[in-house]
Amino acid sequence: MLEIVRAGGMTMIPIMLCSILVLGIIFERLWTLRRNKVAPPELGAQVMSWARSRKIEPDHIAALRSNSPLGEVLAAAVANRHRSRDVIKEAVEDAGRHVATRLNRYIDTLAMISNIAPFIGLLGTVFGMIDTFTVVGSKGLGEAGLMAAGISQALIATAGGLIVAIPAAVAFHWLRGRAEGLIYVIEKEAIALVNLLDQPIPEPTATVQRPR
DSSP states (O other), rough: OOHHHTOOOOOOHHHHHHHHHHHHHHHHHHHHHHHHSSSSSTTTHHHHHHHTTTTTOOOHHHHHHHHHHHHHHHHHHTTTTSSSSHHHHHHHHHHHHHHHHHHTTTHHHHHHHHHHHHHHHHHHHHHHHHHEEEEEHHGGGGGGHHHHHHHHHHHHHHHHHHHHHHHHHHHHHHHHHHHHHHHHHHHHHHHHHHHTTOOOOOOOOOOOOOOO
């Protein structure tokens, strides 16, 4: 394998660096975008229960903020529960933007690599063909071994660029879809909580005693 990489010429160095970066981003995002870590299934119901009972302590809000991205957005709503609906929505949207940015972190880098890796491979192809025609120009067609080395460099560089670009493109679309799905779950839970907080607090019903 190392010999093949060496035969691909200098352009294989950035291609290999791109491949390492792609693998690192994929594993990091898979770890970060776990459903249980981003949007714990029972968290929304728990916060809704707090909101219905109107028993929300400062410790609850602090725990929510450090719980998960979903908790961070719900905490923004709960922290402004005594204010108007517009203020609550603005706080939730602001927290949601920060969360969405974190969930999509590094994913665009995969798209960039999938775009530039084939061009790096194409550059290696050009260098390989230049070497081939240089041999032909200086020594004629009799040096088949030297010509084959240049052609081999061209093909290996092209293949290397595509081998990096294709998984990067697939990972970009898959991880972007995963992040968008989690963002949708967070938005759904946040809207439900905002609607609940916007409801008036029910007044306790007075017990009327009939005269004996």
